[in-house]
Amino acid sequence: MKTFAKKILFRIFLLTLVVSALFVLKLPRSYYFSIPEKTDFSKMTWIENKLNATNNLDSTVVFMGSSICFNGINDSLLNSWDTSTTQYLNLGITHTCYAIIDVLLENLVEERKLHPKKVLLCFKGDAMANNIHNFYSLVAESDQILQSAADGNMLFIPSFLKRVSWNVNSVTRSFKYVEGDDRLIFRSDYGFDPQRRRDSLEVEKIYKRLKTGSEANFASIEQEAKGGSRSLKLRLLLTKIDYLENVKFQRTEFERSAALLDKYGIDYDIILYPNLVSARLGKEYLMADYIKRTFTNIDYSKHEVIMINDSAFRNAANFVDVNHLNPDGAEILTRIVYEKLNPKSVN
Amino acid sequence: MLFNSPEFLVFLIIVFIAYWIILKDRHRLQSTLLLVSSCIFYMFFIPKYIFILFITILIDYFAGMKIATSEGRKRKVYLIVSIISTCMVLFVFKYYDFFVSNVNSISSLVGWNYSVDVMKIILPIGLSFHTFQSLSYVIEVYRRKQEPEKDFLIYSLYVMYFPQLVAGPIERASNLLHQFHEKKKFHFKLAAEGMHQILWGMFKKVVIADTCAAYANHAFSSHDTLSGFSLIIGAVAFAFQIYGDFSGYSDIALGTSKLFGVRLMRNFNLPYFATNIAEFWRRWHISLSTWFRDYVYFPLGGSRVDGWKLYRNVFVIFVLSGIWHGANWTFVMWGLIHSVFYSFYVLIYKPHKKSKAILAEKKSSRLSDITGGVITFAIVTFAWVFFRAANVNEAFAYIADIFTQPFLGQDAKSFLRLGILIIPFLLLEWFNRYSSEGVIFSSYNIKPSVRLAIELVLAVLIIDCFYTLDHEQFIYFQF
Numbered sequence: 001m002k003t004f005a006k007k008i009l010f011r012i013f014l015l016t017l018v019v020s021a022l023f024v025l026k027l028p029r030s031y032y033f034s035i036p037e038k039t040d041f042s043k044m045t046w047i048e049n050k051l052n053a054t055n056n057l058d059s060t061v062v063f064m065g066s067s068i069c070f071n072g073i074n075d076s077l078l079n080s081w082d083t084s085t086t087q088y089l090n091l092g093i094t095h096t097c098y099a100i101i102d103v104l105l106e107n108l109v110e111e112r113k114l115h116p117k118k119v120l121l122c123f124k125g126d127a128m129a130n131n132i133h134n135f136y137s138l139v140a141e142s143d144q145i146l147q148s149a150a151d152g153n154m155l156f157i158p159s160f161l162k163r164v165s166w167n168v169n170s171v172t173r174s175f176k177y178v179e180g181d182d183r184l185i186f187r188s189d190y191g192f193d194p195q196r197r198r199d200s201l202e203v204e205k206i207y208k209r210l211k212t213g214s215e216a217n218f219a220s221i222e223q224e225a226k227g228g229s230r231s232l233k234l235r236l237l238l239t240k241i242d243y244l245e246n247v248k249f250q251r252t253e254f255e256r257s258a259a260l261l262d263k264y265g266i267d268y269d270i271i272l273y274p275n276l277v278s279a280r281l282g283k284e285y286l287m288a289d290y291i292k293r294t295f296t297n298i299d300y301s302k303h304e305v306i307m308i309n310d311s312a313f314r315n316a317a318n319f320v321d322v323n324h325l326n327p328d329g330a331e332i333l334t335r336i337v338y339e340k341l342n343p344k345s346v347n
Numbered sequence: 348m349l350f351n352s353p354e355f356l357v358f359l360i361i362v363f364i365a366y367w368i369i370l371k372d373r374h375r376l377q378s379t380l381l382l383v384s385s386c387i388f389y390m391f392f393i394p395k396y397i398f399i400l401f402i403t404i405l406i407d408y409f410a411g412m413k414i415a416t417s418e419g420r421k422r423k424v425y426l427i428v429s430i431i432s433t434c435m436v437l438f439v440f441k442y443y444d445f446f447v448s449n450v451n452s453i454s455s456l457v458g459w460n461y462s463v464d465v466m467k468i469i470l471p472i473g474l475s476f477h478t479f480q481s482l483s484y485v486i487e488v489y490r491r492k493q494e495p496e497k498d499f500l501i502y503s504l505y506v507m508y509f510p511q512l513v514a515g516p517i518e519r520a521s522n523l524l525h526q527f528h529e530k531k532k533f534h535f536k537l538a539a540e541g542m543h544q545i546l547w548g549m550f551k552k553v554v555i556a557d558t559c560a561a562y563a564n565h566a567f568s569s570h571d572t573l574s575g576f577s578l579i580i581g582a583v584a585f586a587f588q589i590y591g592d593f594s595g596y597s598d599i600a601l602g603t604s605k606l607f608g609v610r611l612m613r614n615f616n617l618p619y620f621a622t623n624i625a626e627f628w629r630r631w632h633i634s635l636s637t638w639f640r641d642y643v644y645f646p647l648g649g650s651r652v653d654g655w656k657l658y659r660n661v662f663v664i665f666v667l668s669g670i671w672h673g674a675n676w677t678f679v680m681w682g683l684i685h686s687v688f689y690s691f692y693v694l695i696y697k698p699h700k701k702s703k704a705i706l707a708e709k710k711s712s713r714l715s716d717i718t719g720g721v722i723t724f725a726i727v728t729f730a731w732v733f734f735r736a737a738n739v740n741e742a743f744a745y746i747a748d749i750f751t752q753p754f755l756g757q758d759a760k761s762f763l764r765l766g767i768l769i770i771p772f773l774l775l776e777w778f779n780r781y782s783s784e785g786v787i788f789s790s791y792n793i794k795p796s797v798r799l800a801i802e803l804v805l806a807v808l809i810i811d812c813f814y815t816l817d818h819e820q821f822i823y824f825q826f
Contacts, residue, residue: 001367001533008542014799015806022807137814158353158814164807165814172811175767176558178565179758 022164024142031170032138038179041135042186043070043093043193050089050191051108057116060087061341062108063191064101065122066129067094068273072122072325074334076190081338086117090191097129098253099148103140105257109264119261119268120337121254124323125275125287125308126214130245131155137162151256153249194327195320203316207276210322214277221286225293251294258298271306274313274333276322284309306340308333348391350599351552351813358388363606367533374530378504381607385509389472392513396471399436400507406432407481408502411488415495426489430482437478440470445674473513475671477506479638484520486642493520501527510604514596516614516634523609531608541605543802544784548598550805555772556591557816559584562765567735570745574756578749584765585735586728587772590619593632601784613784617776619727622719624688627727635671639664650693661693662686676739684730 033048063073069092078088093100101121108114132155137145145163149156169176186193223234230238242248261268272287288307292300310332312318318329325333348355362384370376390397410429414422438446444465454461484505487493496502504527511518566573566581573581597614604611614634621627628636640649647660662683669682729746736742793801 001535004533004535004538007539011799011802015803018803018807019810161810162814165811168807168811169815172808172815175764176561176812176816178562179761 019161019164022167023145023160025167026142027167027170032166035138035166035169036135038181038184040184041094042184043191044135044139046186046188046191047091047093047104051112051114054114057089057108057114059085060089060116061118061120062116063088063090063092063120063122063271064104065092065120065271065273066096066124067092068124068323068325069122069271070094070191070193071195072273072330072333073337074190074192074194074330076192077331077334078338079190082342089116092122092191093133095133097131097133097136098250098257099136099153100133100139102253102257102260103136103144105260106144107139109260109266115264115266117267118341119266120271120306121257121268122271122273123287123291125273125278125284126323127217127287128247129250130241130247132159132246132249134162138166148249148253151249151252154243154246155249192330194330195324197326198320200316203276203319203321206321207316211277214275214322215281218278218281218283218286221290225286225289255295255297258295258303267303269304269306271337272308273323274308274310274325274329276313276316276319279309279313306337308336310336348388350596350603351549354391358384359603359606366607372530377531378500378527381509382500382504382507385504385507385512388509389507389512392472393469399440399471399474400477403433403436403478403481404503404506407485407506408496408499410485411495411502412497414485414488422489426485429485433478433481433485437474439466440468440474442670442674444468476515476517477512479517479635479671481506483517483638483642487520493524496520496524498528508604508609510600510607510609511611514593514600515632516597516600516612517638518611518634522612526609534608537605537608537610540783541602544598544602544605546602546802546805546809548595548600548602549809551591551595551598553595553809553816554591554812555768556588556595557812558768559588559591559765561816562762563588563735566762567737567741567745570748571752573748573752573762574759575749575752575754576759577756577762578745578752580759580762580765582728582732582735582745582749583769584762586619586724586731587769589731589734590615594618617780619724619773620720620777620780621723622716623723624685624692624726627723628685628689635668639668643667657693658690661690665689672734677733677736677742680733680739680742681730684726684733688726688730 029048033045036042037045061078063069063075069090071092073088073090073092075088075090082088091104105119108116132153137159140148140159140163142163145156145159148159153159220234220237224230224238258268270291272284272291275284278284278286284307288305291305312329312332318325318332320326348358362380365380366377370380386397389400407429410425413425414429417425444467447463447465451462484493484496484502488495496505501524505518505520505523508518508523508527562584563581566578566584570578570581594615601611601613612634614632616630616633618627618630621630644660644664647663648656649660650657652660665682665686666679667682668685669678669680672678672681732745733739733742736745
């Protein structure tokens, strides 16, 4: 048994050495960003190409977030409405997380020295982003991935091994993939991509299915907000969310992003996206309170938490599911955001 | 919990340590640990389904005892009750909806106003495997080839043993039960062999099967837009996907079991090197083929009957084998195709008329072996199209597109790249053909440093494909 254990440990040691060497290998950035080009995440490649062709963002308002941002803010419309020199750019990516937003912001601000006029950081209306995006290890540098361990990334080992995999993939991709689907390449002058419409009855079905979970989530946020002694159930739930779902790490990454923008004097606000459940329950304020309570390093007199409170978002006809807007919903949201950003334009 | 998941790795380490270190030399507790671990493993899928498994275990455990202690008609009654009740569970969960939807279709065709609702129940994982394993036990007891297992814990472990619980091999009581009774001593060689087999199985699943899946999925989902050549490669990709997937699973199962000192039967023996269809079936899913041979084919008379009965027997076992895989006409078609080609083989060679010695003496040249191998692989791959397609019409459309689409197109180059993976894999399998139970390089006297290097390369490739490809669930888990 001892011999067996020794031999296994020796092999684990050797494998660790090999994968560590593969982990630190640095391939050209263009290689990493070419990978998502023909996938559902092709917006990443689009962003990289867009930024490569951009000299400055001094008069550009940039939106960063997940699919709710990607499919919710129509930057084409914003640019057509705003007749001033201000430009708008949607950098939302499907299924993204704050860890990805943070590494993209670091690249934007520190590597490329592109300092937007304003950054709008987008939040889901019912919960924090959790886990970690599949392509985090693709867009993050190896030192950023190592840093994520110090920041409490519970999925550090998969993130580490994914980076190793993407590096090995530079050799093995010659046989691993069939030609990707050209139809998946995101081609647009703007960063917005509308969701496909879905029948309202279907959306109502999704709403019914997810309502209980969202309500439980809101209840836990409310209970947490009350302070005082927390029940064991709530403590277990919060521990699960923080550690097993990696939310604590996502919070840290969001704080890093806010701190980075503060450091470079870049203006930013936080937008809370419409959610069908919270809108119907009239609990849009919950996430706004949560943000203010949680991210105490942010100066809220300078940075607004934009809460979307509009009857349109109680209507399933504007959604494709409880979080994602259809083109009509996106237009309404874009209009509201535009008016919030440009109060004088209301009249 | 899938074998290729990090959860399984953690689970296996915990059970292994508890088994050999904490419960060392405490045989009864070791068996209890294996049973408890098997329950946990099973409950990772749909926890409540463990009660179904428990009921079948209970029925067959008592049926085995009753059969052994009864005589005459009573014995038969107990056997029939046991078989019907075990098969009833399988029918309800696996075949009821298929049966009802076909009855509904027929009734609407003939104009009857008759319709029964389907149940849409999720199939308990591995149901067909442990059902067949339980059936084999009661039949063997009935045939007096197996003593009934009196120890309920050991019998439960026989049905539930987690390495082979969800996708086989379908073990025989005579091979497994006595191993659970034996006191276990840790054998370095067996455990090391197990680790190598797990590594090789993971390679086959994660690198070979999941890569081939990308090609096969693309071909089967877009067959109307691809060239004929790409569609042929797409079908070949599925042939290697299902082989890598299922034989990879079996290797992991056998390897995992060896870590606990239990040897399971070999389930695959390089099937794609078979030189004829009969040989293919002696090499593919051996535990199922031998099950049908022993409990269906031989009782029907096997190859010793003359005339049409021989072809009937071939037809029955292949159609049953198709239905065993799933409640879909695609599987029935798959079985039918094999029965046709097998019958053709029987017609040519008439193995029941010639003695085995004559067949053994039949000189085969390397060229005829290669030709036979290529033809057999083509037949098997053709049949896989039906196995993979969503329905029979899709399968025919896929085959029609091979001949009607332009043979070469822009996409062909992309599909051809699969050869970079498949050809070295086939060469590895060929060089590995004399290894014991297919354990990689076990028959070669390779320098330890070279062996270590191979292990590291395989491990890195597994990590690479695990994180950069879509994970396909083990295909045979659905059966």
